[in-house]
Amino acid sequence: MFRFLRVNMATKSCVFEDIPEEYAGLGGRALTSTIVAREVNPICTPLGPHNKLVFAPGLLGATNSPNSNRISVGCKSPLTEGIKESNSGGQPGGHLAKLGILAIIVEDMATEGEWWQLEISKDSAKLVPSTVAGLNNFDAVAKLVEQYGKDCSYVTIGRAGEFKLTAASIAFTDRELRPQRHAGRGGVGAVMGSKGLKAIIINPEGGKNHPLVDEEGFKAASKRFAKALTSHPITGKGLAEYGTAVLVNILHEAGGLPTRNFTCGQFEHHEAVSGERMNKLTKERGGEGAVAHGCMSGCIIRCSGIFPDEKGKFKSKWPEYETLWCFGPHSNIDDLDLICTFDHMCDDIGVDTIDVGVAVGVAMAGGGIPLGDGKAVMEAMKGISEGTPLGRIIGCGTATTGRVFGVRRVPCVKGQSLPAYDPRAVKGVGVTYATTPMGADHTAGYAVTANILSCGGKVDPLKKDGQIELSRNLQIATASVDSVGLCLFTAFAILDIPDALAAIVDMLNAKFGWKLTGDDVVTLGQRILSTEIDFNRRAGITEAADHLPDFFTDEPVAPHNTTFDFTPEELQTTFNWIKK
């Protein structure tokens, strides 16, 4: 019953296809990256007709496994010019899996200026002229809900995507039909915009979960996995109570909280923008605010919280740590309410909070926005939606902004901005930034675990020893987790509780009748990375691109006064299974 949905934006054909043999057993990131690598010419123009946009739920989507309804979005990135997999929560992943659609492959382009929306239900898929063109995500979804109802889920781009800005995201509705879960990174929203696709409406009615080969076995394994998640202090309690924002204080303390565009590793007003304060204000203000909120069905970690304004009205989802950081310490702003407003604007206009937030701090470094000036940032952010020159510049992300304002310190790798961990003070994640085929991305190999959080072992964050191996192993494991449809945060439990990985393998075997072992998970992760790296090589991105900007190797950062001191040759040993 599994099938692909192939959509051609030029001819408007929407065809369900049997899954070709070579894609058997793949889901999520494994599937999007394999399809992109096989079907997209690596030297194509990312915003042209030869690029394809692929959506794929994971292998455990729409099952009773906890936290398994994530969705992967793949394409050639207009930001990095390499392969991209950007990953999101929300409801559409589970809904597509329920309809048996393992991937949507969007090809070619509509006539420029035309906007279309894709209606998907159990037995049909068709493109119709969009009723929401020109609207940002929240208005667009509200109007679509009036038209299609509350039981559907929605995938949309805001005006940033329509403008094809290279930091544009794709929004996925959460359980309350708010478009605030995003495939944020790499400009995937610009690719959707280039195709003329404004929205996807998914009606899950009548869809049935894939029959399980061994129903009892699945149930037992799923229970074990749930137990691992609820018994681990991070996935069982910590993330629900404080969100990812809990990291503000710990990274400050560790000297790894990049401040004022990576010129210092500590922010004197860290407490004002911390997870502890967000938790306290959310509880005090009450109303529509919520501590412990899940962004998708089946989530038992519930990190996504809702932040209320002073009157208790919905203001934003809880910003992620990275968002708090880039609009906060990185931009010298310590006003939590204001940062939450920026977070909501990013969700509404449809841009990556990281690449745009980092761009704001970089614009400040170059004199384009006054340092720490919240009102000026607000104007610049509105400008993204209005299409002003400054709005378009920051909407294209950090690398573009750095060029326009002549900035010395532009924290990007392969055109994508660094997230919220200074690689001189958290060296393991620096290895990941430098080497992942995605461009700088903490989630690709989250070495903050062993460097800072004492999770999955301990590796001294200030030393080089063990960092390459740590990043390698995490990049491999992450590629597999992204393919199963699991939320990456399940990794905290997987790293510390041996039975968690065994339970995932048992669930896959029980669902599909496979005989996988833990080793196969490693092999799958390596295969995905090899595929992605090969695409990049064919796109002209060589090993020479696997390095950090030289200010990280030139300038020691306080308080530890360390530099990022890996040589290119050392970094090139990360993917040691790939023959040169």
Next chain:
Amino acid sequence: MSILIKLSTTLRDMVPGYEPETGLSVSLKDGESSITAGELASRIGIPLEEIKIVMINSRQSELASVVADGDRVAYFPAVGGG
């Protein structure tokens, strides 16, 4: 001289009157020149099993690590994000 203690998340609730902005200052006892991070935590009433991460002067440390007068010590329970 004294030791500055910084606490995070749930650990704050275990020390009545803890002020997040200023932290907590603790003086060593007369004649005491140093103490371990674990002993210091016990002295302010935090059960050791609640502590997952210890940093002394922003360096990753252990409960057995020695703390001296003038140091800054931060304690965290198991936390994570990303």
